[in-house]
């Protein structure tokens with residue numbers, strides 16, 4: 001018999017789950033505060049997502065990859081990490097094949113996901129609506145929307161961001177780590193080739209990364225303390241361009257700012273539980289990663305895919321044993337990289353002098369073949385498979 005799955009939030013994770021349930025007999029009710037037009041044709045938000053090979057495979061299986069313009073998918077061949085002015089670079093490449101993953105703009109992923117979900121006959125969309133209260137009972141769930149309507153179902157899925165109100169309504173705590181830093185992302189044009197290599201270096205007082213896009217185009221990612229980001233936000237574009245050019249020191253030639261930077265204050269979150277009776281957390285609501293290891297959406301997609309596989313054909317998608325199985329597997333898949341990311345961010349943003357030799361030692365340790373191989377597998381998503 002058909003059951004009702006209520007998904008709160010049509011971000012990339014909520015949409016991925018809804019798409020994974022295509023062909024299921026269950027009805028999917030998707031609630032999202034943004035209007036239908038904004039979901040169907042999202043504006044660029046500055047995020048260039050490093051997708052693992054595994055994620056691309058999942059998206060292909062969902063019929064979503066085929067909807068992303070392939071001339072806007074760029075290969076990520078290698079990742080290099082440097083510490084300050086030291087010439088040593090930890091280089092991580094694929095263990096086989098010629099790419100670690102792909103670079104795709106976030107709005108293109110969201111657009112493709114929405115286009116696929118909008119065609120599903122088992123999805124009911126409530127756009128422009130917010131969940132204001134959520135209750136779960138042993139046999140059903142009940143959700144109230146901001147227009148006063150009440151929805152009933154058999155499973156509640158919280159996918160409403162890392163600062164999820166639904167998670168709070170379910171009484172699930174999360175550990176939250178705020179860094180006091182803001183990440184600024186902007187596209188730059190440059191004359192020298194990037195070679196498909198992503199480079200990240202930890203300078204004193206800031207972190208700078210370059211992500212390879214089209215020929216002569218990269219995404220520049222600069223992370224600085226919040227107050228400094230606020231000061232930069234108020235600058236005219238030409239001043240920002242010359243400031244950023246100074247950070248790069250001419251390594252890609254004379255750069256030109258193509259977009260003004262978009263600002264993202266940084267926080268990592270990890271929910272204490274991923275499941276509760278008749279409720280489950282997916283995407284950033286479960287695991288809110290730091291973008292430095294580029295795994296937030298990769299984890300969200302992987303988790304949504306696993307959950308969909310478990311519940312799509314189950315007579316009762318809210319059965320606790322299924323939700324517990326998802327929760328355990330997703331925790332095992334995400335916790336090691338979450339903890340590693342937390343330690344990396346703390347170490348590489350530690351401005352005390354004694355942290356510098358530790359950073360160099362960590363990078364040299366990372367360069368040892370077995371460690372580098374494990375990192376290559378992690379970054380291309382193979383370990384999580």
Ligand SMILES: Cc1cc2nc3c(=O)[nH]c(=O)nc-3n(C[C@H](O)[C@H](O)[C@H](O)COP(=O)(O)OP(=O)(O)OC[C@H]3O[C@@H](n4cnc5c(N)ncnc54)[C@H](O)[C@@H]3O)c2cc1C
Nearest residue numbers: 009011012013049050131160161283284294295296297298
């Ligand atoms: C600068 C940057 C770079 C990144 N780079 C990468 C990368 O390279 N690789 C990678 O894998 N990840 C990356 N990420 C992470 C990735 O963008 C996120 O993990 C992903 O967007 C999370 O998707 P989500 O659907 O879980 O949450 P969100 O995108 O936050 O979506 C949540 C949705 O819930 C809706 N919502 C909120 N409240 C309610 C409510 N009360 N009722 C109903 N709906 C509600 C919101 O409107 C929103 O649509 C990056 C993030 C940033 C900031």
